[in-house]
Amino acid sequence: MIREDATIDADELYTVANALGMSDQQIRLCVRRLVIDGQFTQEGRGRKAILRASAEVESTLAPDVEYVRYMFEQDRGAAPWDGTWHLVAFAIPETARQARDSIRDGIVHLGGAPIQGGLYVCANPWERQLRSLAAELDVLDHLTTFTTCELRVGRIESPRDIAARLWPLDDIAAGHRRLLDVAQHRLRRLRRAAELSDTELVTCTIELAAEFTRAMHPDPLLPPELLPRPWAGTRARRVVAECWSQLRAIEITRTPPRLFRSYAEVIREVTEHAATQTVS
Structure with missing residues (x-):
């Protein structure tokens, strides 16, 4: 619902949300939470309000x-496959548990699948995105990336069968x-x-x-x-x-x-x- 100027017209929001089966009370509670969390500011009240996205929220709106x-x-x-598997391994200490969970979630979001503890594989190049994420979380020194054209998972060697096993x-x-x-x-x-x-x-x-x-x-x-x-x-x-x-x-x-x-x-x-x- 966010427009080019990073605002939402509350009247349009209520109207569309109603059409999608939401009540006015649900919308008010959602808007209130967004404002309390600092994701939006609100000018005016009810359907006459204008919601404006914060700079942080606006920076995340650009689609990939x-x-x-x-x-x-x-x-x-x-974009034919060249037969290369892209792998990443990490061993992040317990003292950085939150960063460890975040890097794991990020790896899966980028298309990775776990092979075993701390070892993930992807069929597409992802090294740049991985290193950017790791640097952002300050765990780059705990990350190892490598590639191979020969991957066996247990007794499975066929790339198609490996994909069916892992994803x-x-x-x-x-x-x-x-x-x-x-x-x-x-x-x-x-x-x-x-x-x-x-x-x-x-x-x-x-x-x-x-x-x-x-x-x-x-x-x-x-x-x-x-x-x-x-x-x-x-x-x-x-x-x-x-x-x-x-x-x-x-x-x-x-x-x-x-x-x-x-x-x-x-x-x-x-x-x-x-x-x-x-x-x-």
Whole structure:
């Protein structure tokens, strides 16, 4: 709901949240917590208020456009796997338990899977992000990164079988199937955008974004060479991209949410590629 100027119009927030099934009391409590936590300031009261994101919150709002671009490059075969596994090991003392937990969470967020205590593997290059995270947590001296083209996990040698052993692919695929169902339904609505109110369009956008986030958060973006065929994520993302293209063509409000505007260049690339494939 955050606009280009890092503000939220409370009236629009209440209206959209109501459409999503939230009560005014729930919204008031959420807003109050955000203000108490220092994430937002509030000017005015109730539906006449304007919420303004703090500098810290605003700095976290920029989406990871390169992450989104990379997933679509994988889908269209523009990022083939070179057969290299990227590994990281760490041994952080108990006195830095919080940093140890944070680095572990960060490793998983970057697509890593545990092989054994303190040893994680990823199929994509991640060294730059790992070292940046470790430096931020002041544990860089406790980190070791390395690569190999020969990995065996127990008795498993096949890269595809290793991927199936280390990552919960069934659960990840189920999330993408849910995303596909939501995206297909929202796409049908967006193709009738002229019949929808501004609130309905914003609500549709938020529902799509929420389901996309839920599906992609646990996805390590394994190379297609390591995934079952066909892979549910590929089709789901293709339909999501169609939704994005529809949204890009719609002027929702005078100051629309910036969520999908940030992906404009990626959407253009995906759309042009899809059109080329159709012509071919």
